[in-house]
Amino acid sequence: MLKAYSVKGNKDLKVVGGISDFVVLHQTVRKMMLVIADYEIEKADVSTLLGHFLGKIEQAYLGEGIKETCLVRKEQVSQYGFYSSWIELIFIHDLLRLLSGYAVLDSQDEVNLQLLEHLAEESLCEKGEFYPGTVRNAIRQSFAGWGIREFLERFNCSSDQLFPDVDSRLLLEVKKCLDTYFYDHE
Numbered sequence: 001m002l003k004a005y006s007v008k009g010n011k012d013l014k015v016v017g018g019i020s021d022f023v024v025l026h027q028t029v030r031k032m033m034l035v036i037a038d039y040e041i042e043k044a045d046v047s048t049l050l051g052h053f054l055g056k057i058e059q060a061y062l063g064e065g066i067k068e069t070c071l072v073r074k075e076q077v078s079q080y081g082f083y084s085s086w087i088e089l090i091f092i093h094d095l096l097r098l099l100s101g102y103a104v105l106d107s108q109d110e111v112n113l114q115l116l117e118h119l120a121e122e123s124l125c126e127k128g129e130f131y132p133g134t135v136r137n138a139i140r141q142s143f144a145g146w147g148i149r150e151f152l153e154r155f156n157c158s159s160d161q162l163f164p165d166v167d168s169r170l171l172l173e174v175k176k177c178l179d180t181y182f183y184d185h186e
Contacts, residue, residue, distance in 0.1 A: 004119040007083070015089075015119065016081035022061035024054060027113040029054050029092075031098040041152045046095055053092050056082040089120035102148055 002017035002025065029050060036047045059065040059082060066081035093116040100113065 002115055002119065004084070004089070007049065009080050012083045012085055013089070013119070014081055015060075015084050016066060016068070016079045017060075018078075019061045020082060021053060021064075022057050022080060023114075024108055025112050026057045026061065028105075028109045029057065029096065031103045031105070031109065032096050035099045035102045035148075036152055039152055042148070044152045046099075046152055049091060053084075053088065056084065085096050086120050089116055093117045093120060098151070099148075122168060 001023050004013045004015045006012075033050055033054065034043060036050070040055075041047070047124070056065065060080045064078060066079075066083070068079050068081075069076050070079055071077070088156055093113060095114070096113055100109070140186060
């Protein structure tokens, strides 16, 4: 089972688990990427976010991300993982949840969606911060009134319109996190 831990002195999270956990999560995210691919929209922010997250999952199960061992019932167990943030997990979860209405999901996909939400919210509670409603509302409001194609085409992570009436400190944190997708990986 996947778990998330706060990295001391940092806003990051360490998401760790077994290889099979990441393979199954990869399959869920990949299904949602196929929804975007079906609409043949190039350079969609949603696709960039999910693609980057998919890459992190792949690195984890290929052993190219975090690799550590721990003792479970007197046996050494290997764990794999990647670094993320609560903002990323909330964004990814909510984007996947919106796209899930356009994909055929099985019970494992539902478990993965709930797990992502749990990991993000658990990490926030550890830090004493709880802002997921702001991020969720931004995504849901941008989806409201649009069909799926229009949402995929128009969703823009760098738009000031995405987060109206948001605490400026939180807005800076969210934008800083999202900027890493669009400026570090192009």
